[in-house]
Amino acid sequence: MRTGTFAHDRHRMVQRQLVRRGIRDDQVLAAMGTVPRERFVDESAAGRAYEDTPLPIGQGQTISQPYIVAAMLQAVALSAGDRMLEVGAGSGYAAAVAGRIAGEVVAVERHVGLAAAARRRLRDLHSDNVEIRIGDGTLGVPERAPFDAIVVSAGGPVVPPALKDQLTVGGRLVIPVGPADRQVLVRVTRRGADDFTEESLGEVMFVPLIGRQGFRDSTWTSGP
Incomplete structure (x- = not known):
């Protein structure tokens, strides 16, 4: 691959797509500037890796546009040493970025093929603090909770109530909520055992969250 050109594209992406649009978290900017997004898309789409757009990754899923990844990580105020859960690992890109900041990242993906490919990419990049699991992400990973x-x-x-229950006190949860044509990015903060606050961060558009505490469809099955 054109390593030098991609490094230039990555720097330009950080400056034009992130900094100019209000991403101020230095840790997020640094992580986005180092993780090679071209490694997380099909080789045929590598030349488009740093465009300001989502890209297909198979199984009807997409890799989110860079700005959305950065905005969501900034919204949860990720810090070194935090334990983070990602629901919907996809290609593994967001988990890789989060892994450059957090102490530990557990990412759940329901598509076996996508999860296997994400594991290979993360292994090749020596992202040893990121774990990809297969299963129903709407149920979280209770045996690894609580998450910051x-x-x-x-x-x-x-x-999903299961995800709220798996937050530590002071923990932050960011999720798109609503029908496919009108989703709002919501941040939930746990203030106490049964005390949660919610705030809207603006309209977004994501693929549907499939699972027992999400949307259901006829093809959904939980992984091993």
Whole structure:
């Protein structure tokens, strides 16, 4: 691949798509500037890796546009040492970026093929603090809870109760909520055992969140 050219594209993406649009978190900017997004798309689409747009990755899923990844990570105020859960790992890109900041990242993907490919990419990049699991992300990963931050990379009808329960006190959860044509990015903060606050961060558009506490379809099955 054209390593030098991609490095230039990556720097330009950070400056034009992120900084100019209000991303101020230095850790997020640094991570976005180092993770090679071209490695997380099909080789035929590598030349478009740094465009300001989502790209297909197979199985009817997409890799989110760079700005959305940065905005969601900034919204959960990720810090070194945090344990983060990502629901909807997809190609593994957002998990790789989060892994440059957090102490530990657990990412759940329901598509076996996508999860396997994400694991290979993360292994090749020595992202040893990122784990990809296969299963129903709407149920979270209770045996690894609580999480300081949860990022849901798909839009659900409501905030899954299981994910709220797996937040630590002070933890932040960011998720798109609403029907496919009118989703709002919501940030949930846990203030106490049964005390949660919610705030809207603006309109977005994501693929549907499929699972027991999300949308259901006839092809959905939980992974091993």
